[in-house]
Amino acid sequence: MNNVRLLQGDCRDVLKTLPDNSVDSIVTDPPYGLSFMGKKWDYDVPSVDIWKECLRVLKPGGHLLAFAGTRTQHRMACRIEDAGFEIRDMIAWVYGSGFPKSLDVSKAIDKAAGVEREAVLVPTKAGNRPEQAGDIALGATGMRDVSTPATEAARQWQGWGTALKPALEPITVARKPLIGTVAANVLAHGTGALNIDGCRVGSEKITTTNGKGFNGSFEGGTNNNGGAVREGRWPANLIHDGSDEVLGLFPSKAGSAARFFYCAKASKRDRDEGCEGIEAKRGGSLNIRTDNHNQANGMDTGPRRNHHPTVKPLALMRYLCRLVTPPGGTVLDPFMGSGSTGKAAVLEGFGFIGIEREAEHIEISKGRIAFAETQRALPTQMSLI
Numbered sequence: 001m002n003n004v005r006l007l008q009g010d011c012r013d014v015l016k017t018l019p020d021n022s023v024d025s026i027v028t029d030p031p032y033g034l035s036f037m038g039k040k041w042d043y044d045v046p047s048v049d050i051w052k053e054c055l056r057v058l059k060p061g062g063h064l065l066a067f068a069g070t071r072t073q074h075r076m077a078c079r080i081e082d083a084g085f086e087i088r089d090m091i092a093w094v095y096g097s098g099f100p101k102s103l104d105v106s107k108a109i110d111k112a113a114g115v116e117r118e119a120v121l122v123p124t125k126a127g128n129r130p131e132q133a134g135d136i137a138l139g140a141t142g143m144r145d146v147s148t149p150a151t152e153a154a155r156q157w158q159g160w161g162t163a164l165k166p167a168l169e170p171i172t173v174a175r176k177p178l179i180g181t182v183a184a185n186v187l188a189h190g191t192g193a194l195n196i197d198g199c200r201v202g203s204e205k206i207t208t209t210n211g212k213g214f215n216g217s218f219e220g221g222t223n224n225n226g227g228a229v230r231e232g233r234w235p236a237n238l239i240h241d242g243s244d245e246v247l248g249l250f251p252s253k254a255g256s257a258a259r260f261f262y263c264a265k266a267s268k269r270d271r272d273e274g275c276e277g278i279e280a281k282r283g284g285s286l287n288i289r290t291d292n293h294n295q296a297n298g299m300d301t302g303p304r305r306n307h308h309p310t311v312k313p314l315a316l317m318r319y320l321c322r323l324v325t326p327p328g329g330t331v332l333d334p335f336m337g338s339g340s341t342g343k344a345a346v347l348e349g350f351g352f353i354g355i356e357r358e359a360e361h362i363e364i365s366k367g368r369i370a371f372a373e374t375q376r377a378l379p380t381q382m383s384l385i
Contacts, residue, residue, distance in 0.1 A: 003330075003351035004342065004369060008362050011334040011355045015053035023353060024191055024329030025063050026054055027320050027341050029312055030076070032069035045076045046335075051083030054334060055176055061185040061192025063324035064174040065091070067312070073170045085174035091237045093316065096245030098166035105160040106149050115150040167246075171320070173237075190326040199323045200232030202258055235323065236260050239316065317344035325350050339365025346372040 007014045033045040045068070054064060064085060068076040073090075081087050110117050149155040178185040178192055185192035238260050240246045250256045317340050321331050329350055333341040336354035338361055345352040346369055356362050 004346065005353045006336070006339075006342070006362055006365060006369075007353065007355045008357070008359060009355065010357050012047075012050055012053075014355045015050070015057060015334060018057045018332075018353070020056055021059045021189075022057050022330075023062065023332040024059055024350075025065075025321070025325040026058060026332045026334070027065045027317065027324065027345075028333045028335050029067040029337060029340070030335040032067075033072045033075060045072050045079060048079045048082045050334070051080050051085065054332070055084045057332065058176045059189045059191045060176055060179040061182070061189055062176045063088075063191070063194070064172070064176075065320050065324060066172045066174070067093075068170050068172060070166070070168065070170060073172070077172050077174075080172055080174050084177070086177060087172065088175050089173040089237050091171040091173060091239060091320075092168045093171060093239045093241075094168045094246055095241035096167065096243030097241070100161070100163055100165040102161035102163040105162070106154040106158040107147060109154040109157060110150045113151055113153075115154075117147040117150045117154075120146050120148055190329065194235075195323055195325075196235060199235040199319060201235060201260060202232045239319075312340045314340065314344055314347075317341050318348055321345050321348050321350060336365055337361055339368045342369045343372040347375060349376070 007017075030046045031044070058064065064080065066076060066080065077087055077090075107117065149158050175192070179188060182192050240260055321341065321344050325331055325345075325348070327349070330353060331341060331345040331350050332353045332355075334355045336342065336356040339354060339356075342352045342354045342365055352369070354365060356365060
């Protein structure tokens, strides 16, 4: 059996062609239902029927990890649960590079009154993004436009906006109901548990006491209860991007932020590896990491080969695949996009089934996954349907 299959078509139809209880895990970044960039595919979160098909093809006890947006996480989780999954947890991926998409109320008042505001340029610290609602960053010039309110009403509402700065994405952790106990399910199907030791964080030695407590937070000491010494801390339901902004939220105590897995947003190199033969196009993205602070705001950064608008970083997807997939298992992504999950699965030694509707994204996925195969000692057999 080929261990990578890329299936083109609507997942509502393609999922029905997969056998019952045939995949070990599902790791996916589905539509958030935010009408992102006016895309029709993002008009709603996936339906209960889609998640029911995911439940059917997943082995008993298999885990589903599904990204969501903060405004629609409740709808995503409810539909997953209504399909028959057990909601086990939620992982928060916290990052510092989000950009507030907020309406400046003061400017809106002046605009409604038909009054033109006077633009005032003021210097800002290098690399800093504007903090006030409606401020406009002016590239690398170190200046920002702080418009002066023109009416009394606008002056009263100066500094008011309509949105918070986006700084996290939730990941629903769900599980298909077990057949019997966890132990029985693991022995029968290889699914039902999380790969704790394979996802431990850091390299310090942690002492456990017979598996009871002290696992991820024990600070040291001796073990007199027959416990084991593990390397790294127990994985948490918090992941961060390692940015200065996020690290500043943690206590100053050495190593406090290092207790959590961290992964930055996708770099240009990560996005484009394997896409050398693909024509560059404009795409726009909220998930691209760059050193230019004006580009890091989710703006269109020009033509690129991997022009998919929502690319998740490889290190994060490898970690998530490893957390919920048994050795030699198969990962399913019914919303494959540009193949980040497939790239991660191949590098972790898992089989992969990816479903994607758009032909151009299939080609991007094919190139990225083929590149990942060159990074492994064992060849990957790939079929494209």
